[in-house]
Amino acid sequence: MPRLTAEQREGAIGMLQMGGTQEHVARIMGCFKCTIARLVTRHRQTGSTADRPRSGRPKVTTPQEDRYLRVLLPMSTFLTVTSSSANSLGHPVSWRTVARRLRLYGLRAYRPFKGMTPTSQTEMGQDCTAVPEEKLAKSALRRQE
Known part of the structure; x- marks a missing residue:
């Protein structure tokens, strides 16, 4: 069964203060009678229907x-x-x-791509390690000078 919201808990306490029974309030709220009994006990002890503090590390993000x-x-x-x-x-x-x-949220976080960026040659299925002839000719000219 789902948890009662803050408004439902306050409403349950109000119904009990108006004279309703725990069983009747539980049936209206759609929860077990023991849930209403614990709610009444918490209201008597703390004066509030808020959740008790829980153990555990607080979240970094809101x-x-x-x-x-x-x-x-x-x-x-x-x-x-x-x-x-x-x-x-x-x-x-x-x-x-x-x-x-x-x-x-069902989203997937990917790491950044750390490889050779695709070029038009690799997209066409050509060998990406091949150096065009123009670059070879230019480098040969530089060596001769």
Whole structure:
């Protein structure tokens, strides 16, 4: 069952204060009766229905920054994850973090291409190691001088 939102939790407490039973409120909210019982206990102890603090390391990026990365990177085809993590958010974020955030949205972060750039010769299937005859002739002339 899905978690109750903050508005649903407040509404459940309001229904209970109006005289509703925990079972009735659970049926309306679409959750188990024990969920409402825990909610009542938390409200009595803390005076709030907010989530309790959880353990774990805090996230480096905010949800707004995650959305910014999701929109920025697919639009800029030549922007790598490394350069985007260093420049776009205004504070240092590792490229692994950026790659993980993109993976959450079903996007794939690619590394920059470190090889020979394709030329018209390689696209046509010709040998890219062959040197045109004009260049050979020019280099031979330079050697003679």
